[in-house]
Structures are given as C-alpha cells and as structure tokens.
Amino acid sequence: MIEAGVDRHVVIVGAxxxxxxxxxxxxxxxxxxxxxxxxxxxxxxxxxPPLSKDLLRSDWSTEAVESFRLLTPAELDELDxxxxxxxxxxxxxxxxxxxxxxxxxxxxxxxxxxxTGAAARPSPWSPPSGVLQLRTLDDSRxxxxxxxxxxxxxxxxxxxxxxxxxxxAIGFGCEVTxxxxxxxxxTRIVGSEIASSLVDLHRENGAQTRFGVGVVDIRGEAGDLTxxxxxxxxxxxxxxxxxxxxIAATDWLxxxxxxxxxxxxxxxxxxxxxxxxxxAIGDVARWPHAGRGLIRAEHWTNASDQARFVAAAxxxxxxxxxxxxxxxxxxxxDWKIHTVGYRDPAGTSVIVGDLAAEGRIAVxxxxxxxxxxxxxxVNWVRALNQIRRLLxxxxxxxxxxxxxxxxxxxxx
Numbered sequence: 001m002i003e004a005g006v007d008r009h010v011v012i013v014g015a016x017x018x019x020x021x022x023x024x025x026x027x028x029x030x031x032x033x034x035x036x037x038x039x040x041x042x043x044x045x046x047x048x049p050p051l052s053k054d055l056l057r058s059d060w061s062t063e064a065v066e067s068f069r070l071l072t073p074a075e076l077d078e079l080d081x082x083x084x085x086x087x088x089x090x091x092x093x094x095x096x097x098x099x100x101x102x103x104x105x106x107x108x109x110x111x112x113x114x115x116t117g118a119a120a121r122p123s124p125w126s127p128p129s130g131v132l133q134l135r136t137l138d139d140s141r142x143x144x145x146x147x148x149x150x151x152x153x154x155x156x157x158x159x160x161x162x163x164x165x166x167x168x169a170i171g172f173g174c175e176v177t178x179x180x181x182x183x184x185x186x187t188r189i190v191g192s193e194i195a196s197s198l199v200d201l202h203r204e205n206g207a208q209t210r211f212g213v214g215v216v217d218i219r220g221e222a223g224d225l226t227x228x229x230x231x232x233x234x235x236x237x238x239x240x241x242x243x244x245x246x247i248a249a250t251d252w253l254x255x256x257x258x259x260x261x262x263x264x265x266x267x268x269x270x271x272x273x274x275x276x277x278x279x280a281i282g283d284v285a286r287w288p289h290a291g292r293g294l295i296r297a298e299h300w301t302n303a304s305d306q307a308r309f310v311a312a313a314x315x316x317x318x319x320x321x322x323x324x325x326x327x328x329x330x331x332x333x334d335w336k337i338h339t340v341g342y343r344d345p346a347g348t349s350v351i352v353g354d355l356a357a358e359g360r361i362a363v364x365x366x367x368x369x370x371x372x373x374x375x376x377x378v379n380w381v382r383a384l385n386q387i388r389r390l391l392x393x394x395x396x397x398x399x400x401x402x403x404x405x406x407x408x409x410x411x412x
Contacts, residue, residue, distance in 0.1 A: 007032055007033040008033045008110035008111055008314070009033055009034045009035075009036070009108065009109055009110045009111070010022075010023075010026060010031070010033065010034070010035050010036070010109070010110065010111045010112075010113065010314060011035075011036045011038070011099055011107055011108075011109035011111070011112050011113070012035065012036065012037045012038065012112075012113040012115055013038045013089045013099060013112070013113070013114055013115060013116055014038070014039065014113075014114065014115030014116040014117055014249075014282065014284070015037050015038065015039025015040075015041070015045045015083075015085065016039075016045060016046075016048060016070075016115065016117055016282070016303075017045075017047060017048065017070065017282065017300065017303045017304060017307070018115040018117070018281045018282030018283075018303040018304075018306060018307045019037060019039070019045075019113065019115035019282070019307075020037065020045040020070045020071060020307075021070075021303070021304055021307035021308065021311075022113050022115065022281065022307040022310055022311050023035050023037050023079055023081055024071075024075075024079065025307055025308050025311030025312070025315075026311045026314060026315055027078075027079050027080075028311075029311055029312060029315040029316055030315055030316075031311075031314065031315040033110075034082065035079070035080075035081050035082065036081070036082040036083075036084065036107055036109075037081050037082070037083050037084070038084045038087055038089055038099070038101070038107070039083075039084070039085045039086070039087070040086070040087070040088035040089070040116075041085065041086065041136060041137075042085050042086035043085070043136075043137055044069055044070075044071065044076075044085070045069065045070040045071055046065075046068050046069050046070060046137055047068045047069075047070060047300075048300070049300050050068045051134060051135075051136075051137065051139070051140040052134060052140070052160075052161050052164040052165055052168070053164055053331050054068075055068055055140060056140050056143065056144055056147075056164075056165065056168045057144075057168050057171060057172075058144075060141060060144060065137070084101070087101050087102055087103060088101070088102045088252070089101060089102075089116070089252045090102050090252050091252060091253075091255075091256070092112075092252065092253055092256040092258075093106075093256070094256055094257050094258075094274075094275040094276070094278065096108075097109050097110070097112070097277070099112065109277075110277065111277045111278075111279070111314055112277060112278045112279070113278075113279045113280075113281060113310060113314075114253070114264055114272065114278065114279065114280040114281070114284055114285075115280075115281050115282045115284065115303075115307075116249040116250070116252070116284050117248075117249055117282055117283040117284055118135075118246035118247060118248050118249055118283040118284060118296075118298060119135055119246060119247055119249055120133040120134065120135040120139075120242075120243070120245075120246055120247075121244050121245040121246055121247050122247075123156075123218075123242040123244070125215070125217060125218035125219075125240075125242070127218055127219055127220055127221055127225065128221050129221045129222040130218075130220065130221055130222035130223065130224075130225045130237075130238070130239050130240060131218055131225075131239075131240050131241075131242055132146065132239060132240070132241050132242070133241070133242050133243065134161060134165065134241065134243060135246075143165065143239075143241060144168075146222075146238070146239040147168060147169045147172040147174055148172060148173075148174070149172060149173030149174065150173060150174070150175070151174045151175070151238040151239065152174070152175045152177075152235075152236055152237045152238050152239075153166075153169045153174045153175065153176045153177070153237060153238065153239055153240075153241065154176075154177050154178075154179060154225070154227045154235050154237040154239075154240045154241070155169070155176065155177070155178045155179070155240075155241045155243065156179050156180075156215050156227075156240060156241070156242045156243065156244060157178075157179075157180060157185075157242065157243035157244050157245075158178050158179075158180030158182065158185030158186065158209075158211060159180075159185060159186075159188075159189065159243065160189060160328075160330040161243045162178060162180075162185075162241070162243040163178065163185075163186075163198070163202065163330075163332055164330060164331060164332065165241050165243070166178050166202060166207050167202075167205070167207075167331070167332055167333050170205050170206050170207055170333075175208075176206070176207045176208065177207070177208040177209070177210060177235055177237075178202060178207055178208070178209050178210070178211075179209075179210045179211075179213065179214075179215055179227070179229065179235075180210075180211050180212075181211075181212065181213065181214035181230075182211065182212070183211050183212040184196055184199055184211065185199075185211060186198045186199070189328075189339065190337065190339065190363070190376045191343055191349055191363055191365070191376060193349055193351055193361075193363045194355075194361065194363060194376060194378060197355050197361075197378075198332065198335075198337075199211065201332060201333060201335060202332075205333050210229060210233070210235075213229045213230055213231050213233070214229065214230045215227060215228065215229060215230070216228050216229065216230050218240050222238065222239060223238050224236075224238075225237040225238065225239070225240055227240055246283070246298060248262060248263040248264070248283065248284045248286070248296060249283075249284055250263065250264060250284060256274075256275070257274045257275055258272050258273065258274040258275055258278070259272075259273040259274050261286060262286055262296055263280070263283075263284055263285055263286030263296040264280035264284055264285055264286060265286045265287075265294070266279070266280050266285055266286065266287045266288075267287075267288070268287070268288050268321035268322060269313065269319065269320075269321060269322060270285060270287055270306060270309065270310055270313075270322050279310045279313070279314075281303065281306035281307055281309075281310055282302070282303040282306060282307070283296065283297075283298045283303065284296075285306065287322065289324065289342075290321075290323065291341075291342055291344070291367065291373055292342055297324065297326075299327070299328045300328075301324075301325050301326075301327040301328070302324055302325075302326070305322075305324055305325055306322065306324075309322050325340070326339075326340055326341050326342055326374065327339070327340050327388075328340075335378055335379055336378070336379055336381065337376065337377070337378050338376065338377050338378075338381070338384045339374065339375070339376045339377075340374055340375055340376075340384065340387060340388050340391065341365065341372075341373050341374025341375060341391055342365070342373055342374045343365045343373075343374055343376075344365060344366070344367040344368060344373055344374075346367070346368040347365060347366045347367045347368050347370075347373065348365075348366050348370075348397070349363050349364065349365050349366065349397070350363070350364045350366070350397050350398055350400075350401040351363050351401075352364070352383070352401050352404040352405050353380065353383075353404075355378060355379075359379055360377070360378060360379040360380035360383075361377070361378050361379075361380065362375060362376070362377045362378075362380055362383045362384075362387065362401075362404055363375060363376050363377075364387065364397045364400050364401045364404070365397065366396065366397035366398075370396045370397065370398075371394070371395070371396055371397070372390070372391055372394075372395055372396060372397040372399075372400050373391075373397075374391070375387045375391070375400075382407070383404050383407065386403065386404065386407060387400060387404070390403065
C-alpha cells in the first residue's frame with residue numbers, strides 16, 4: 001500500500017502531459033517534498049494533440065510552438081522541480097527504489113510515477129528516406145516540412161491521427177491517398193453509423209481512399225516512392241506517413257518485477273502490479289476499466305485525469321478506484337468529432353439527428369443490457385455536453401436519445 005505524505009520524494013519518469021500534470025497537481029495539493037521529473041526528449045514539455053492538428057497546420061514560428069508548451073518558465077520555477085530533460089530512463093530496481101538513467105547515474109525515489117507513454121509502432125517498410133511517422137514535436141515538424149503544394153502524399157492508417165494528417169495535407173494543396181486494410185477504418189472508433197460519412201468527408205475534400213487493402217511494400221526514396229498494395233496496385237508518392245498504432249514504452253522496465261502486458265498493468269487505483277510505491281499513468285498504463293476490462297487508453301483526457309488522480313493519492317491518501325471520463329475529440333476538416341464513454345460491441349446504438357440534412361448527429365451507445373455507456377457526436381457540442389451530464393446520472397440509451405431529440409425540436 002502506498003502511504004500519503006507531503007514530504008516524500010516523488011520521481012516521475014515521462015515529461016509529457018501525464019507526467020507534467022502530475023507534478024503540477026502534487027504542488028497544488030500541498031506536496032512539499034522533492035519532485036524529480038525525467039524526460040527522454042530535450043524539449044520542454046509540450047502538448048501532443050496539436051502535433052496532428054493546429055501545430056501541424058501552423059507557420060511553425062517560435063510563438064506557434066511555444067503556445068503548445070505545458071509549462072512557462074515562470075510556472076516551472078514555481079514548481080521547484082528537479083527537471084532532467086534529454087535523459088532517458090534505462091532501468092528500474094524496485095528493491096533499492098532507484099531509477100537508472102542513460103548517463104549512468106541513478107535517482108532514488110520514495111514514490112515512482114511511470115508516465116513514459118508510447119512510441120509509434122515501427123514502420124515495417126524502411127526505404128532510405130521518405131517514410132515518416134508521428135509521435136514527437138520533431139516528427140510533426142518533419143511532416144509539416146514535407147507537406148508542400150502539389151506533393152503526392154500517401155497516409156498509411158485511417159485512424160484519427162492518420163486522417164488528421166491527411167486533412168492537413170489537403171489543406172496544404174497536396175495530392176493525398178489514405179490507405180487502410182479495413183473497409184471503413186473509423187468504424188473501430190465511432191461505430192458503423194458514422195464511419196461511412198467520415199469516409200465520404202475525406203473524398204469530398206479531395207483525398208483518395210484505398211480502404212480494404214493493405215500495404216505490402218514501400219520502396220524508393222523521398223520524392224520518388226512507390227507504395228505497393230496487396231491487390232497489386234502501385235501508388236506513386238513523394239512522402240509516406242505511416243500511422244499503424246503504438247507500442248507502450250516499457251523496454252526500460254524489463255526485469256523490474258512489474259507486470260508488463262501491452263503496458264504496465266495496474267490495479268484499479270493505478271498502482272503498478274508487482275511493486276510497492278509505484279504508479280503507472282497515461283498511454284503506458286494498462287488498467288481495469290469498469291466497462292471494458294483491462295485497457296490501455298491513449299487519449300489526452302485519460303492522461304490528465306490519471307495525473308490528477310495519482311497526485312491526490314500521493315499527497316492526500318485518496319484511495320477510491322480510478323474512473324475515466326473517456327473523452328476523445330478529433331478535427332477532420334471543418335467537422336468536430338467527439339466521443340465520450342465507450343461503445344460495447346455486444347450492445348446497440350440510437351441515432352439522433354441527420355448529418356446529410358442537418359449537418360450534425362449524435363449516436364448514443366448502449367451496453368448489452370440497454371444502459372447508456374457512451375456516445376459520439378459530430379458538429380454538435382451542445383448535445384455532447386448534455387450527453388456527458390446524462391451519462392453521469394445513469395439511464396438507458398433510448399431515454400438519453402429522446403431528450404436529445406427534444407433539444408433538437410426546441411432549437412428548430
């Protein structure tokens with residue numbers, strides 16, 4: 001069991017959103033002990049969602065980049081951190097409570113928070129140049145540099161990240177083709193009720209889509225690539241952006257005695273299984289979700305929620321199970337897509353609104369018993385806000401849909 005204590009030395013490995021917010025919340029909640037924040041990148045902590053959204057489309061001026069930093073210099077000074085950037089963790093000894101670093105030194109801890117996130121799943125195709133992936137600020141800058149008018153861009157992967165990059169490339173005047181082996185890639189995120197409309201959205205904005213076919217090879221070099229599909233088609237490209245998922249950053253934890261299964265497995269309080277006084281949060285954590293079982297959730301709100309939760313546990317002894325807000329958003333051209341909760345494959349869904357006729361829609365998801373468990377909205381923030389409130393109070397999906405329908409009628 002992890003003791004609460006405002007004077008204990010907290011070491012946080014991972015200086016992205018989850019790690020940085022943990023440090024901030026600790027100080028807000030009255031933790032007065034030393035905090036060491038360790039980051040493998042030399043960059044000051046920054047927000048990641050803009051890497052495929054606003055920042056990717058920006059002018060990359062100093063002002064644009066700095067606006068996405070998680071800390072200002074003044075805020076950093078107030079936190080009184082031992083901040084170690086450009087220094088990857090290479091090992092963990094839970095017996096002696098020490099983290100090993102790439103420079104050969106070690107850092108002792110009373111409480112350890114693992115927030116090392118995830119890395120892009122490596123591309124299986126590696127020509128000398130021209131294949132890019134997105135995970136870091138430098139990756140986003142490299143992709144942005146490649147998105148110039150008239151360039152042919154192939155995006156491999158039709159999830160949110162891939163399609164956001166495709167939308168940015170279209171905005172820069174590129175000729176874009178999105179490839180994914182799933183016929184309607186967005187189905188796995190938003191459900192079948194909306195997935196086909198998102199496919200149509202990309203086509204209407206000028207993107208070519210090759211869904212239902214996979215990539216078997218990428219050869220050539222930057223400016224002259226050939227992307228070979230499994231149906232024999234060959235696509236010419238100047239650059240290929242590969243987004244085929246991620247891998248939890250746990251290599252440095254091998255042999256530490258933790259349970260590593262697609263992330264650091266935790267209990268319902270985000271305490272790492274296999275060690276005392278160790279938490280895991282953010283993209284690297286695999287934790288028991290009340291409705292979905294053991295999951296690893298890679299989204300901004302989950303990282304922020306878990307950072308706040310763990311800070312309260314360390315500073316104040318909070319001992320309730322963690323409950324996620326399960327909120328995700330994406331910008332696709334001028335469409336705003338939001339999801340909250342989750343979609344039960346064994347459940348059903350109720351539709352309110354009509355994208356074609358009204359330009360907005362909400363789909364309320366029910367679990368196998370009919371209870372509402374989540375929703376997705378497109379271009380309808382007011383409905384999203386009402387759904388979030390209604391989900392907290394419980395109830396069936398049809399009842400929530402009926403209340404949304406009334407909202408539509410009053411607005412008409």
